[in-house]
Amino acid sequence: MKDFLRSIEHLLRVVLLLALGVIGFLVVRRMVIPAEFGKYGHFRPAALDEIRAHPVKFAGRQACEACHSDQADVKSKGKHANLGCEACHGALARHAEDPGSLVPKLPDTAVLCARCHEANQAKPKSFPQVKTAEHSSGLACNTCHKPHDPRIGG
Numbered sequence: 001m002k003d004f005l006r007s008i009e010h011l012l013r014v015v016l017l018l019a020l021g022v023i024g025f026l027v028v029r030r031m032v033i034p035a036e037f038g039k040y041g042h043f044r045p046a047a048l049d050e051i052r053a054h055p056v057k058f059a060g061r062q063a064c065e066a067c068h069s070d071q072a073d074v075k076s077k078g079k080h081a082n083l084g085c086e087a088c089h090g091a092l093a094r095h096a097e098d099p100g101s102l103v104p105k106l107p108d109t110a111v112l113c114a115r116c117h118e119a120n121q122a123k124p125k126s127f128p129q130v131k132t133a134e135h136s137s138g139l140a141c142n143t144c145h146k147p148h149d150p151r152i153g154g
């Protein structure tokens, strides 16, 4: 028996190492897998609550229109009617809740307008596009276009 054990000692060592590896893996796996993982499939249910707990950053255009009816009226008559206020002004829930606590800076039209209107092959032909450098020859876009109703003479 002793001789036999000695003769397979090298095998036992490998088996022991493998077993330790498997146990180690199971222990680590247990520690790092979040509670309830798998309850609804390959998801972590607690993530939903964490996402829900994020503060809302966008107020929605109805909120803006309630206080800024002048801008809303102008916008409703032009081609920008369907754009949300926050598409240009950024997320402003904090301002809408308490206007004084965060007064938005006015957007820089050179950056803002180009974001949507810079000519690009990938955009549909029907979408109004300009090569801003040639088109505006260095003037700010709002020298000629009113941002809320951009048609010339509008």
Ligand code: HEC
Residues within 6 Å of the ligand: 059, 060, 061, 063, 064, 065, 066, 067, 068, 085, 086, 089, 091, 092, 093, 095, 096, 097, 099, 100, 103, 104, 105, 106
């Ligand atoms: C509860 C009323 C209220 C709501 C809602 C509101 N605002 Fe305002 N907003 C104000 C007031 C009041 C000021 C002026 C604040 C100051 O100058 O102290 C202001 C200022 C601004 C300014 C700066 C104006 C300037 O001349 O510099 C912008 C831009 C603006 N609001 C956009 C928005 C947008 C976009 C929304 C929607 C996300 C919004 N506001 C929602 C009341 C409101």
Ligand code: HEC
Residues within 6 Å of the ligand: 061, 064, 065, 068, 071, 072, 075, 080, 083, 084, 085, 086, 087, 088, 089, 106, 107, 108, 109, 112, 142, 147, 148
């Ligand atoms: C297409 C982009 C765009 C959209 C959409 C937009 N704005 Fe503006 N808004 C601007 C820009 C650019 C200015 C700065 C104009 C300037 O510097 O003369 C501005 C200025 C303002 C101002 C300062 C006062 C004024 O009239 O210049 C307020 C208030 C304002 N916007 C509110 C709103 C509200 C409310 C909405 C939604 C009903 C809205 N904006 C939608 C681009 C936009």
Ligand code: HEC
Residues within 6 Å of the ligand: 078, 079, 080, 083, 087, 088, 109, 112, 113, 114, 115, 116, 117, 126, 127, 128, 141, 142, 145, 146, 147, 150, 151, 152
């Ligand atoms: C978030 C995207 C977006 C931004 C930012 C934006 N626009 Fe527009 N713009 C539009 C859309 C959408 C239309 C309508 C396209 C249509 O109806 O075919 C439009 C239409 C226009 C038109 C055509 C008006 C007409 O009556 O034919 C002009 C000019 C224009 N925008 C200028 C501007 C200027 C100047 C700025 C910066 C103050 C600006 N836009 C910012 C999306 C944008």
Ligand code: HEC
Residues within 6 Å of the ligand: 109, 110, 113, 114, 117, 118, 127, 128, 129, 130, 132, 133, 135, 136, 137, 139, 140, 141, 142, 143, 144, 145, 152
């Ligand atoms: C010097 C005045 C002026 C300036 C500055 C200017 N535009 Fe224009 N823009 C015009 C005129 C005029 C038209 C109308 C041209 C027409 O109807 O063919 C126009 C038309 C447009 C159109 C509609 C193009 C189309 O195919 O329907 C867009 C989009 C536009 N401008 C965006 C901008 C942007 C973005 C800026 C800033 C980078 C800007 N404009 C600066 C005068 C100006």
